[in-house]
Amino acid sequence: MRIMLVTDAWEPQVNGVVRTMKRVSAECEALGHEWDIVSPNDGFRTMPLPTYPEIKLAFGARKQIEERFLDFEPDAVHIATEGPLGWAARGICLKHKMPFTSSYHTRFPEYVNARLPIPLWAGYKYVRQFHRYSGRVMVATVSMMEELTARGFNNIAAWSRGVDTDLFHPDKRQEDRGPYKDLEGPIFLNVGRVAVEKNIEAFLELDLPGTKVVVGDGPAREELMKKYPDAVFPGSKFGDELGSYFANADVFCFPSLTDTFGLVILEAMAAGTPVAGFNVPGPKDLIPGTNAGAINDDLAKACIECLDLDRDVAHKHAQAFSWKACAEQFIDNLEPLPVPERKRFWKRFKSLRRRKKVPESS
Structure with a gap:
């Protein structure tokens, strides 16, 4: 299939959305699928996200996205984020009656509420409307599926x-x-974006023996470094060096309350490092019953419990998760037009463009 992906999150951002979609697109290409990826890097007019300047929001992109949509003639459209590019793509699909799917990577209302005085009910009204006409809303865990269903998704x-x-x-x-x-x-290690919605301060406040290490960068890093001088902040790490940080830690602490999954949970376990987290979506889907970590409303207790766990068990648990299986599940969830209808759909648009004397791409 030809798949059009529209995402407000892309490189050079370092987050779960980017890492997931990069890896899934690569796995899908290996399976023979072709992609057109629309991101803020494509020459659109952008502005920094308030309180988080590293993230660029692209505005006024609808016309260009529509041209790319008509030129690429995708078999399926997936919208990864609820930002300006996502809304533009949603509008184009509704205009042309093109089915689309979307995904729920972040607990968006909680994410916004952690940064701005916007109540949760307003945030959920926003995301419900965004995903309302999506053929399938892809969600990473059972607990998030239950939570969103209860909220009217x-x-x-x-x-x-x-x-x-x-x-x-x-x-x-x-x-x-x-x-x-x-x-x-x-x-005790934490890896990820150093930002308020990641709740890293809850980790740094814990009364734990030894040393706390926070790997990553973000808008809250400088402030947290000043406030917690006994913690170590080595900055962002990648590749084998990042793998070494995971493997040589004793416990990985995941304090986030806004993630829907937490890729770093699996990365820590794969490296043999048990994971401690709160009893929230993500940790409570991946940890209980595995002996690969611990969850507790008292995060310090979960961290101490992890010190006695078998590192081999954590590693074996992570081996059950493969990116190839993730990509295959993604493809199965897409909602492409049936082949006969697909041919009629694009034939109609080619005829329309010729009448309007709009040149087709070569």
Whole structure:
């Protein structure tokens, strides 16, 4: 199939949406599918997101997206985010009666509420309207599917995630503890965007032995470094170096209340590091009953419990999640036009464009 992906989140952003869609698109290409990816990097007029300037919002893009839609003639359209590009693509699909799917990567109302004085009910009204006409709303966990269904969402479909078990592997654990060799143990690690909605301060406030390490960058990093001088903030890490940070930690602490899954949970487990989290979507879907981590409303207790867990069990649990299976599930969830209808659909638009004397792409 030819798949058009529209996303407000793309490189150079480093977050779960970008990493998921990059890996899924690569896996789908290996299966023979073709992509046209619309992102803020495509020359649109952008402005920084208030309170988070690293994220660029693209406005006035509808005409260009529509031209690309008509030129690419996608078999399926997927809208990954509820931002300006997502709304533009949604409008184009509704205008041309093109089916589309969408995904719910972040607990958007909670995310916004953590940054701005916007009540949750207003946030949920916004996202319900956005996803209202989506053929399928892809959601990562059972608990999020139940939560969204209870909030009036329709057409919810399961779409799990994967993990690179070569990059994140126990073999990267070193006798001298690698990046932590000069730090007092045990090492409690957090990896991700250093921003208020990630609730990292809840982790840094915990009364724990050893050292807390926060890997990543973001708008809250400088403030947290000043407020918590005993914690270590090495910045963003990638590739094998990131794998070493995961594997050499003793416990991975996931304090977020706004994620729908948490890719870093699987990455930590794949590296053999047990994960501690709150009893919220993501941790409560991936951890209970696995002996690969612990959840508790008292996050410090969960962290201490993880110190006694078997690292091999955590690694084996993560091996059940593959990116290929994630990509295949994504393809199964798409809502392409049936082949006969698809041919008539694009034939009609080609005829319309010729009448309007709009040149087709070569």
